[in-house]
Amino acid sequence: FILFGYCGPHQSLWHMWLIISGMTEEIFEVSIWPDQALVKLGQSLMVNCSTTCPDPGPSGIETFLKKTQVDKGPQWKEFLLEDVTENSVLQCFFSCAGIQKDTSLGITVYQPPEQVILELQPAWVAMDEAFTVKCHVPSVAPLENLTLTLLQGNQELHRKNFMNLAVASQRAEVTINVKAQRENDRCNFSCHAELDLSSHGGGLFHSSSAIKVLRIFEFSQSPQIWVSPLLEIGMAEAVSCELAKVFPAREVMFHMFLGDQELSPFVSWKGDTAWANATARAMETGDQELSCLVSLGPMEQKTREPVHVYSFPPPILEIEELYPLAGTDINVTCSGHVLTSPSPTLRLQGAPDLPAPGEPAWLLLTTREEDNGRNFSCEASLEVQGQRLSKTTAVQLHVLYKPRLEESDCPGNQTWVRGTEQLLACIPKGNPTPALVCTWNGVIVNLEVPQKATQNHTGTYCCTATNQLGSVSKDIAVIIQGLDEGISSTIFVIIIVALGVGVITIALYLNYRPCKIERRKLPYKQKEKNEEEESQFAVQQEEKCNAHNC
Numbered sequence: 288f289i290l291f292g293y294c295g296p297h298q299s300l301w302h303m304w305l306i307i308s309g310m311t312e313e314i315f316e317v318s319i320w321p322d323q324a325l326v327k328l329g330q331s332l333m334v335n336c337s338t339t340c341p342d343p344g345p346s347g348i349e350t351f352l353k354k355t356q357v358d359k360g361p362q363w364k365e366f367l368l369e370d371v372t373e374n375s376v377l378q379c380f381f382s383c384a385g386i387q388k389d390t391s392l393g394i395t396v397y398q399p400p401e402q403v404i405l406e407l408q409p410a411w412v413a414m415d416e417a418f419t420v421k422c423h424v425p426s427v428a429p430l431e432n433l434t435l436t437l438l439q440g441n442q443e444l445h446r447k448n449f450m451n452l453a454v455a456s457q458r459a460e461v462t463i464n465v466k467a468q469r470e471n472d473r474c475n476f477s478c479h480a481e482l483d484l485s486s487h488g489g490g491l492f493h494s495s496s497a498i499k500v501l502r503i504f505e506f507s508q509s510p511q512i513w514v515s516p517l518l519e520i521g522m523a524e525a526v527s528c529e530l531a532k533v534f535p536a537r538e539v540m541f542h543m544f545l546g547d548q549e550l551s552p553f554v555s556w557k558g559d560t561a562w563a564n565a566t567a568r569a570m571e572t573g574d575q576e577l578s579c580l581v582s583l584g585p586m587e588q589k590t591r592e593p594v595h596v597y598s599f600p601p602p603i604l605e606i607e608e609l610y611p612l613a614g615t616d617i618n619v620t621c622s623g624h625v626l627t628s629p630s631p632t633l634r635l636q637g638a639p640d641l642p643a644p645g646e647p648a649w650l651l652l653t654t655r656e657e658d659n660g661r662n663f664s665c666e667a668s669l670e671v672q673g674q675r676l677s678k679t680t681a682v683q684l685h686v687l688y689k690p691r692l693e694e695s696d697c698p699g700n701q702t703w704v705r706g707t708e709q710l711l712a713c714i715p716k717g718n719p720t721p722a723l724v725c726t727w728n729g730v731i732v733n734l735e736v737p738q739k740a741t742q743n744h745t746g747t748y749c750c751t752a753t754n755q756l757g758s759v760s761k762d763i764a765v766i767i768q769g770l771d772e773g774i775s776s777t778i779f780v781i782i783i784v785a786l787g788v789g790v791i792t793i794a795l796y797l798n799y800r801p802c803k804i805e806r807r808k809l810p811y812k813q814k815e816k817n818e819e820e821e822s823q824f825a826v827q828q829e830e831k832c833n834a835h836n837c
Contacts (some may be wrong), residue, residue: 289569310665312466315340317388320377325675326371328428332394335364340383342570351376352394371396397486398428400459400480407476411584412467414505414534420444422478422496423460432486435461438481439471444775455640469534472503476491502584505534505559510581512592516567528552529562529577529591535583542580545569545594569596595672600624604632604669604680611654612756613688621665621680622647631667659686690752691715692761699752702766703740711736713763715752725750725763742767 305467308778316583318334336348348354348366352375358365368377375398379387405422413417420437427433430449447461461478465471475498482492514526528541529754541563543550550568552563561581569575575596582588603624607617621635623645628646644649648665652658661684668677696715711734715721725732727748745767751760 291524293439294361297399310314315343315383315386317379317381317390318577318596319377319390319392322392323487324377324392325484325487326394326396328372328396328398328426329370332371333365333369334368334377334379334392335363336379336381336386338381338383340381341384344382344385344388344426345383347379347683349380352377363780365486368394368466379557383633384671389635391595396428397432397482397489398426398485398493399492400424400427400433400452400482402426403478403494403496405476405478405499407499408583409503409752410499411502411504411586412470414467414503416467417464417641418467418501419462419464420476421460421462422480423458423482423743424494425459427459427480429487430459432483433459434483436481437461437463438477438479440475448465467501467503469503469505471501472535474501474503475499483535502568503534504584504586505532505716506583507585508532509588510579510590512577512579512590514567514577514592514594516594517676518567518570518594518596518672520572520596522568524567524569525564526550526567526577527562527564528581529560530581531560531585532557538583540582542582544578546571550779569594571596574595588605597671597676598626598628599667599669599671599676599678599681600626601678602666603633603666604663604682606663606682606684609682610685611686613656615654617652617654618651618718619663620647620650621667623667627667627669629669634668636662636664636666646783654684654686656688656718657687661686664812675795676815687716687718687756689757690715690721690754690759692716692750692752692759697761697763699761700764700766702768703744705740705742705769707740709740709744710734711748711750711763711765713750713761715759717752717754717756721752721758739765 316339316373324332324334326332328819334801336346338346340834345364346364348364350368352368353370355367355369356364357367377392377394377396379392380387380388382388385820403422405420408421411511419759422435422437424433424435432450434446434448436446444465445451445461445463449459459480478496478497480494484490484492484836496730508531510528510530512528513524520526526541526543526545530536530539533539536559539556539561541552541554541561542554543563543565546569547566548567549726550565550567552565554563556562567577573596576591577593577594578589580587601624603622604624605620607619608615611617619637620637621633623631632644633642633646633648635648637652638650640647646664650663656793662681662682664679664779666677666679668675670676692715694714701712702801703709709730711725713723713725713734715725723734725734725748727744727746732748744765746765748763749760749766750763751758806832
């Protein structure tokens with residue numbers, strides 16, 4: 288400013304100071320570096336506060352943060368701010384010629400989304416029921432720069448940002464409800480967090496949760512047990528347990544018990560049905576319980592079925608001698624086992640009478656050759672829990688007898704056709720089965736390999752059958768016949784048969800001719816008969832006469 292007029296000396300100095308002060312106030316500035324402050328939670332920040340005033344007066348920074356001046360110059364000061372944990376505004380001030388100016392710095396604290404937590408509630412969900420997908424970030428800042436995205440596989444389910452929400456009343460979380468469908472089973476769910484600090488001069492931070500797998504199930508029916516109501520002690524019995532309308536059927540688990548005994552089931556499945564097959568072997572008699580525990584995920588159901596365990600060993604069939612000689616008297620006895628309770632009813636095949644209940648059945652037999660290989664059976668019947676049970680024991684009888692060479696199986700005369708393959712036909716009878724040896728001119732004949740018949744094979748063969756009870760021998764005459772002789776004999780036989788048939792035909796014809804024809808010829812026949820009788824009478828008379836004359 289330019290002042291005109293005259294003043295006293297003191298008034299002139301005062302006006303000069305006003306002029307200089309006004310000019311300084313206009314030209315000096317206060318600045319701060321950095322102009323934007325983005326600090327990670329708990330970290331430090333270096334701040335430089337400076338001025339353009341050539342001869343600044345009092346200066347510094349105002350903040351509630353812990354500060355330390357680390358350096359300074361004629362027109363600047365540098366401070367270290369430590370352990371920055373929350374957003375704040377810092378004031379930097381300088382005074383120049385009695386005038387103070389300041390500038391502010393907004394400090395933004397950020398916390399990257401280092402931990403992203405995804406929750407599926409529940410982990411196993413029943414079909415058509417709702418489940419919750421929840422994602423939250425325990426520590427993140429600033430919240431208004433956060434975006435959370437829920438994903439099913441690579442498909443986005445829901446996205447949420449916090450830009451327009453009141454920070455104080457919000458948490459970094461997002462929750463949605465979804466209806467469970469079968470196709471959701473084993474789907475992967477995840478949550479992606481993104482913190483965008485580009486508006487604060489920072490970068491972009493990403494983080495994702497661990498993948499959670501959702502399980503869907505259907506378990507609407509009770510398992511069914513298939514088992515016989517009666518089990519025999521010590522005997523293997525097939526049992527099964529089935530569960531229908533279940534998903535996923537392949538993951539159903541079965542635990543089966545007979546009383547306190549755990550079974551080892553073999554599990555199978557097809558479609559929406561799962562079943563388990565096992566073998567039960569009861570070791571105690573009486574009433575017991577077969578149970579089946581089925582589980583899938585968080586679900587389990589148990590089904591029980593009562594069973595009765597009984598003892599019924601097969602009956603005992605005793606033959607006094609299993610290998611008797613023909614003509615031996617033997618006893619056959621059928622009795623119940625001592626462990627059978629109550630006593631069973633017995634029946635012995637071939638026995639004339641049924642025994643009284645609890646009494647054995649028996650038979651006295653004189654063995655014959657025809658009895659060799661005969662099967663005897665002993666049948667026991669028992670009533671258990673209203674059911675009639677039966678068991679049978681069978682034994683085969685072996686009758687021993689000496690060898691025999693019968694004409695039907697070992698003919699004494701055999702005819703071979705020259706040039707054909709032949710075997711000596713001789714099958715012995717006897718038990719034990721006899722060994723057969725045939726010789727010809729002192730040479731043992733091979734009875735298994737056919738040989739071509741020649742004239743040299745003519746002669747008498749001696750065959751001997753031997754077993755432990757004795758031996759028997761027989762001579763067999765073998766005749767070699769030429770092929771043409773064989774044919775002639777065959778033709779002769781055919782002719783004889785044809786003649787026989789013709790004679791029989793004629794006889795039948797004569798015997799069955801009509802009666803009227805027979806009657807028509809009767810007078811003629813009677814006449815011939817009379818003439819024949821007269822002739823015979825004449826001859827007899829002539830003979831008598833001649834004798835008399837002599």
